[in-house]
Amino acid sequence: MADNQLALRDLQSAHMELFSDIAEVQKSDRKRAQELLSEKSLPTATEEEWRYSRIDTLLSKVGNFEVGGATVYDSGREPLIDGAFSGRILLTDGHLWFNxxxxxRIEQIDNSDNPSTFAIDNSDDYFRIFARGYAPVALRVTIEEGYQLQDPILLEVELNASTTLVAPRFEFIFEKGSSASVIEVVTGGGGASLLTPLVEVGVRSGASCTYSYLQNCDGWASIVENVVIEADKDSKVTYNAFGFGADYGRLRFDGRIVGDDVDMKVRACYFGSDSQMLDFRTFQRHIAPRSTSDLLFKGAVGNEAHSVYSGLVVIEEGAVKSDAYQTNRNLVLSPGARADSVPNLDIRENSVRCSHASAVGPIDPEMMFYLESRGVDPDEARRLIIEGFFKEITETIPNLNLRSQIGALVANKLKGI
Amino acid sequence: MAKRELIIEDLHVSIDGKEIVKGFSIEVKSGEVHAIMGPNGSGKTTLASAIMGKGGYEITKGKITLDGQDITHLPTYQRARGGIFLISQLPSELGGVYLDDIRRAQPHESEYRVERDLERELSSIGLDKELAGRAINVGFSGGEKKRFETLQLSLLGAKLALLDELDSGLDIDALREVSRRISRMVKEEGLMVIAITHYSRLLKELVPDVVHVYEKGRITESGNFELAFELEKTGYQR
Incomplete structure (x- = not known):
């Protein structure tokens, strides 16, 4: 561990030099994050939060990682998702293109004079602070006040180089009364790369945000993604996560309800195969009253894959009349596969409605029998049940091209199990 | 059309090594309705599950023949394709799976699987069109489930319908509509029916040709339609 610690520190100082010429205000923002990070010890698998994370192996590779800088390009490649888009951001191997x-409004935060809108402190995830301190690319996307965008904004993060660390950082600000959807697709990863993207989303009063995240990295990649969504008064948020790829794929979701009457929906589908580890940490934090957060995560694991869901609902003092729901359901499709589910509640206020539920188990034999007794052969019955299990979520994806791509990914996974 | 006939001879069924069905025999011919009545725990559901080939129900002895073909050890889906249709007492709910999925999974070469007019079937069975387009049985009431199962029976067609407590969860009107649709298939298409029930309520609507008393894993008495009402008055311990 000591060696890894050293390697990561070297990396950090390399970053420091890289960003020595940026604007003072930004420097102080980064500096603050860098200071926080230096007080924080590296995650290890002995901590509960990182217990299943393969973090030790992951960090043992860090010494080999190179650092990608960002070059702004004039044109991008064809998008991975079909359809029309209101905006596109493409980050591929340190090359950036956007329109x-x-x-x-899309701007590089390092070139602007406003500091980050999102405060961080010592309790934040290591890799969130890391991205805040050392992200080679930091972009802010603002959906301007009152704008209702019909077509989604597509954010693609692609990494083809091997043994590379990429910690890009994105801010999305949905100004008052705006409405838009974002589709984020993370792919690639090559040989043993580590991606630690940070996405911070501010949804201002009365705005409506639909954010879909598709993680379909290569089999050798590791990804630790942090997403933070702050929802203000009367806003509406739908966050969908789809996790299929990577050797180790982690998503930490921090949903923070900071204004009254917020409606927040959080959905995820994940499907692990081979020896994949898919790791989800969620927080639904109610700080303001009369809001709803409703979380449903559904996963399947086959072969020797392992998934973890760990979620916490926090109702802070003063967040009266909060409704918070948290459900995690898992299908375990092979004897060597495993799913862990740990839902939790922390309620510090009266007159709230909260529930949590979790289930881990094989395909219900009664469902199999039902379909077989209708003349459906067992392989087809199994396929229908598993696809049906995910449909509860996938059928709500508003973008049909994304929906069909996810359908294809599920079907593809099923072939190997 | 091939001769329709179900013959079960001396059927023995065990679950986890425990024998539940102990020498059950029956012969059902085209267009016949047979009722099987028996007390709780007599193994009626086990019988229906074993005929459908459900996993965990081991046929240790005996033979099931449908239209001259030995189906005793066929897997469930092949029995279904051979023409057996089971309506369970508590039909499963299948999230994200639709009637269209089942229809698409049917083999093309099937001789009896029919393509009926969905709208007409819905109105004769008394089912809302919106329900038929929903995921199978999800959020349905008990009565809606049985109507939906009957819809599938009529849409997919079958040679033999196994009805396990069809009347449970159904009110009188629903029972009548569902029974009439099944009776019509019996009359017009020679559908064979084995109706397992506690009560004679169902049999007033779906009139049986033969009533069997089933106790402790076998048939102890058979008679005509009147037997059902006699049993209602006297109970099974006569």
């Missing part, structure tokens, strides 16, 4: 229609 946006009316109502969308």
């Amino acid at each position: 946006g229609a009316d109502g969308i």
Whole structure:
């Protein structure tokens, strides 16, 4: 561990030099994160939060990682998702390209004079702070006040180089009364790369945000993604996560309800195969009253894959009349596969409605019998049940191209199990 | 059309090594309705599950023949394709699976699987069109489930319908509509029916040709339609 610690520190100082010429205000923002990080010890698998994370192996590779800088390109490649987009951001191997229609402002945070809108402290995830301190690319996407964007904004993060660390950072600000959807697709990873993207989303009063995240990295990649969503008064948030790829794929979701009457929905589908580890940590934090957060995560694991869901609902003092729901269901499709589910509640206020539920188990034999007794052969019956299990979520994806791509990913997974 | 006939001879069924069905025999011919009545715990559901080939129900002895073909050890889906249709007492709910999925999974070469007019079937069975387009049985009431199962029976067609407590969860009107649809298939298409029930309520609507008393894993008495009402008055311990 000591060696890894050293290697990561070297990496950090390399970053420091890289960013020595940026604007003072930004420097102080980064500096603050860098200081926080230096007080924080590296995650280890002995901590409960990182217990299943393969973090030790992951960090043992860190010494070999190179650092990607960002070059802004004039044109991008074809998008991975079909359809029309209001805006596109493409980050591929340290090359950045972006454009946006009316109502969308995209700027590199390092070139602007406003500091980050999101405060961080010592209790935040290691890799969130890491990205805040050392991200080679930091972009802010603003959906301007009152704009209702019909087509989604597509954010693609692609890494083809091997043994590379990429910690890009994105801010999305949905200004008052705006409405838009974002599709984030993370792919690639090559040989043993580590991606630690950070996405911070601010949804201002009365705004509506639909954010879909598709993680389909290569089999050797590791990804630790942090997403933080702050929802203000009367806003509406739907966050969908789809996790299929990577050797180790982690998503930490921090949903923070900071204004009254927020409606927040959080959904995820994940499907692990081979020896994949898919790791989900969620927080639904109610700080303001009369809001709803409703979380449903559904996963399947086959072969020797392992999934973890660990979620916490926090109702802070003063967040009266909060409704918070948290459900995690898992299908275990092979004897060597495993799913862990740990839902939790921390309620510090009266007059709230909260529930949590979790289930881990094989395909219900009664469902199999039902379909077989209708003349459906067992392989087809199994396929229908597993696809049906995910449909509760996938059928709600508003973008049909994304929906069909996810359907294809599920079907593809099923072939190997 | 091939001769329709179900013959079960001396059927023995065990679950986890425990024998539940102990020498059950029956012969059902085209267009016949047979009722099987028996007390709780007599193994009626086990019988229906074993005929459908459910996993865990081991046929240790005996033979099931449908239209001259030995189906005793066929897997469930092949029995279904051979023409057996089971309506369970508590039909499963299948999230994200639709009637269309089942229809698409049917083999093309099937001789009896029919393509009926969905709208007409819905109105004759008394089922809302919106329900038929929903995931199978999800959020349905008990009565809606049985109507939906009957819809599938009529849409997919069958040679033999196994009805396990069809009347449970059904009110009088629903029972009548569902029974009439099944009776019509019996009359017009020669559907064979084995109706397992506690009560004679169902049999007033779906009139049986033969009533069997089933106790402790075998048939102890057979008679005509009147037997059902006699049993209702006297009970099974006569």
